[in-house]
Amino acid sequence: MAGNATAQEKLFALREQIARLEGKSLPGLTAAKREEAAVHPEHEKAKSSQFRLALGVPSMDLALEGGLPLDGITEIRSRLMGDAGAASGFILSLAAHLKIRQPDKAPVLWISDVVSGQEAGLPYSVGLRQFGLSPQNILYASPRKLDDALWLAENAVASGAFSATILEIRGNLRHFGLTESRRLGLRAKAAQRPLFLLRHAGKEEASSASFRFLVEPAPAAGRRLPDGSLLGGSIGHSVFRLTLEKSRNPAPLSFLLEWNLHDRQFSLARDAGETFSSRKEPAHPGPRLPAPVDRQDRTPVVGTVVALERAS
Amino acid sequence: MRLTALDEICEGLGLKRGQGLAEARAMFPNIDVADEDGAADRALIEAIADWCDRYTPLVALDGGEGLFLDITGCAHLFGGEEALLKDVLARLLQMGFDVKGAISSSPGLSWAICRFGRGGVISGERMEEALISLPVNALRLEEETVASLCKLGLRRVGDLLHLPRASLARRFGTRLLLRLDQARGANEEAISPRRPVAALSAERKLAEPIQAEDGILQLTGQIAYSLKPGLEARGAGGRVFELVLFRVDGRVFRITAGASQPLRDPSRISALFSERLNAVHDDFDAGFGFELLRLNVLQYDAFEISQDDFTGNGRGEISLADFVDRVSARLGVDCLRIAEPKQSHLPERAEVFVPAIMARPVQRKVEEIFAFAPRSERPLRLFRHPEPVEAFAATVPDGPPQRFRWRRLVHEVVRAEGPERIAPEWWLDGQDGEERDYFRLESNTGRRFWIFRQGHYDAGKVPPTWHMHGIFS
Structure with missing residues (x-):
């Protein structure tokens, strides 16, 4: 009997350890936590929200289980390099939002590869200041090799000197797989600092990020006049079309998020739903005006060859 | 072709420098001749000068044929002048150099004794006596002066010493008197050292050479600890450190590392070098080990002592400075940068990137206040060089285009805001700079x-x- 009990105890301890490694909650642990929460409710609440960045949008925070983790990796990817504006905009708005929530002097580190800088331009400090980030609080690192970039990211997260570390890469790289991402994730967990991974023109890939967003550009909200109406034809606050691809929720979730850079807060875009008609193909594709032949976007040939004519 | 240098055997045969090669070959057909390689000679003498840094920081080259070492205040570290000279000569002989050396109180006399005397240490009282017996070409004079002195029968320096100075100057020029005074030590002659003297420096001699990187770093930490009192006495902390490693076979490695904040802490100084050693790993060959390590402080700044509070919040700043130092040491100072605002309304001139290790917080605040803050929106990402765009169907004269082609893709414009006119800066661009009309466009x-x-x-x-200059979020 005694042997059975010790074996069970061992099993339970191992289970607990696995759960802790995976960051999941175990029935026994949750029960203990609940008990503690019953004794000190406000204390427990503060503890759980300390490492979460709530976006201030209830439906989204619910899907994110309280917010983005501040002690782990969050991946943000875009389908095309051309969407770099939206992707970096979302990530910088997160950084600015984080700054509002935690007004300490710790800067943000932006690690970018050379190609992204050439393709999409370098972050512009005057624009960043308008976006809510003080330029003296951002450090830019431009390592030449991926190894250096990973070393930088790992050390930056581990040093605890940065309120957020942003690692910008392009595409799915062979030498940045699950092992490297797991390593970064563990560092972030140990140092309790967030790492945002910005992947331009990337595919879905297994990683140790707890959440992964797909960012696409969306038409901006119009400028609001003092009486509350919209100014037609104006380009106001940025709107991002986000798809929560990876989370504990089984179904991918999609919404339009607006970043108000004056109030520095997120909100759901009001005219969600009616946008994105422009992305669809026209109902009756017909031949367009012929374009010059030496260009990439010339009109594709209409129709398919069903049978070739007889030669003779 | 002429002979420029001779070995002992050839000198014994009676060959002279400056002799024609054909003549020498005719006299001695079996001599070996090699082309002169000035660069290699120079590299060799530089390497020896580097090695001599172990005795004194003030080492100067004397043309390509000798070295001057200013050992003022250094001799006692090696057990006196006699012992120092013996040590230098013995070690160089072990390396295979037959060297003559002399110590005296003027560079001119040492030069003369090395070349025309027997070397050794000449004390202050014996200076005159040593000088008297030397030939006049020991005075570093031009050939013509030497020739005309010899013609007059003035073959020894002693013959010149008692002649009236005025007539000597009239006849042979003031240069002769200058050289004479320099040799006697009456006229102070400055030597020009190869390297600036470090503000502070500490070293450790090792009986057993070390090879391992860990050992080097540990020793660096110990040496840095002995630098601490010197830095504290000045109220300073080091900004640029140099670690000089003397290898057993005479090669010298110099590794420089910078810090973003004035540093005193030995562990942080040795951490700097740990990253540097990683970065220079390929060019760094420990060979049979290092016998002497020296840590120099090349630059120092006032050290601001900040008081920690009980919550320990000061930790963040230290770890940031530490991170900046380590990255700069490992990946180069240009890897980590920070944007500094500038007073300009042209978008690409409104910021410059400076290495984070050199950023000065005080100066930045002033610039921040006066920096141009535009009321209209600026993009998140800016292209350093605006890219050409093909615009179609732009509203004439000052409207946005309906469509444009950028990087071979056509974008349909749905909404547009603008124009915002930015005039050229005539004080920089001159009169023919063209003004720009900026538009914010949103594509479909x-x-x-x-x-x-x-x-x-x-x-x-x-x-x-038309040009593309940036993208918004």
């Missing part, structure tokens, strides 16, 4: 761009050009 895919038109639509003029 929801992407937002910042493009500008340079020039105007005007009859009989070149059409304006």
Whole structure:
């Protein structure tokens, strides 16, 4: 009997350890936590929200289980390099939002590869200041090799000197797989600092990020006049079309998020739903005006060859 | 072709420098001749000079044929002048150099004794006596002066010493008197050291050479600890450190590392070098080990002592400075940068990137206040060099285009804001800078761009050009 009990105890301890490694909650642990929460409710609440960045949008925070983790990796990817504006905009708005929530002097580190800088331009400090980030609080690192970039990211997260570390890469790289991402994730967990991974023109890939967003550009909200109406034809606050691809929720979730850079807060875009008609193909594709032949976007040939004519 | 240098055997045969090669070959057909390689000779003497740094920081080259060491205040570290000279000569002989050396109180006399005397240490009282017996060409004079002195029968320096100075100067020029005074020590002659003297320096001699990187770093930490009192006495902390490693076989490695904040802490100084050693790993060959390590402080700044509070919040700043130092040491100072605002309303001139290790917080605040803060929106990402754009169906004269082609893709414009006119800076660009009209455009895919038109639509003029300058979120 005694042997059975010790074996069970061992099993339970191992289970607990696995759960802790995976960051999941175990029935026994949750029960203990609940008990503690019953004794000190406000204390427990503060503890759980300390490492979460709530976006201030209830439906989204619910899907994110309280917010983005501040002690782990969050991946943000875009389908095309051309969407770099939206992707970096979302990530910088997160950084600015984080700054509002935690007004300490710790800067943000932006690690970018050379190609992204050439393709999409370098972050512009005057624009960043308008976006809510003080330029003296951002450090830019431009390592030449991926190894250096990973070393930088790992050390930056581990040093605890940065309120957020942003690692910008392009595409799915062979030498940045699950092992490297797991390593970064563990560092972030140990140092309790967030790492945002910005992947331009990337595919879905297994990683140790707890959440992964797909960012696409969306038409901006119009400028609001003092009486509350919209100014037609104006380009106001940025709107991002986000798809929560990876989370504990089984179904991918999609919404339009607006970043108000004056109030520095997120909100759901009001005219969600009616946008994105422009992305669809026209109902009756017909031949367009012929374009010059030496260009990439010339009109594709209409129709398919069903049978070739007889030669003779 | 002429002979420029001779070995002992050839000198014994009676060959002279400056002799024609054909003549020498005719006299001694079996001599070996090699082409002179000035660069290699220079590299060799530089390497020996580097090695001599172990005795004194003030080492100067004397043409390509000798070295001057200013050992003022250093001799006692090696057990006196006699022992120092013996040590230098013995070690150089072990390396295979037959060297003559002399120590005296003037560089001119040492030079003369090395070349025309027997070397050794000449004390202050014996200076005159040593000088008297030397030939006049020991005075570093031009050939003609030496020749005309010899013609007059003045073959020894002693013959010149008691002649009236005025007539000597009249006949042979003031240079002779200058050289004479320099040799006697009456006229102070400055030597020009190869390297600036470090503000502070500490070293450790090792009986057993070390090879391992860990050992080097540990020793660096110990040496840095002995630098601490010196830095504290000055109220300073080091900004640039140099670690000099003397290898057993005479090669010298110099590794420099910078810090973003004045440093005193030995562990942080040795951490700097740990990253540097990683970075220079390929060029760093420990060979049979290092016998002497020296840590120099090349630059120092006032050390601000900040008081920690009980919550320990000061930790963040230290770890940031530490991170900046380590990255700069490992990946180069240009890897980690920070944007400094500048007073300019041209978008690309409104910021410059400076290495984070050199950023000065105080100066930045002033610039921040006076920096131009535009009221209209600026893009998140800016292209350093505006890229050409093909614009179609732009509203004449000053409207946005309906469509544009950028990087071979056509974008349909749905919404546009602008123009915002930015005039050229005539104080920099001159009179012919063209003004730009900026537009914020949103394409049908929801992407937002910042493009500008340079020039105007005007009859009989070149059409304006369109450029992409940035992208919005």
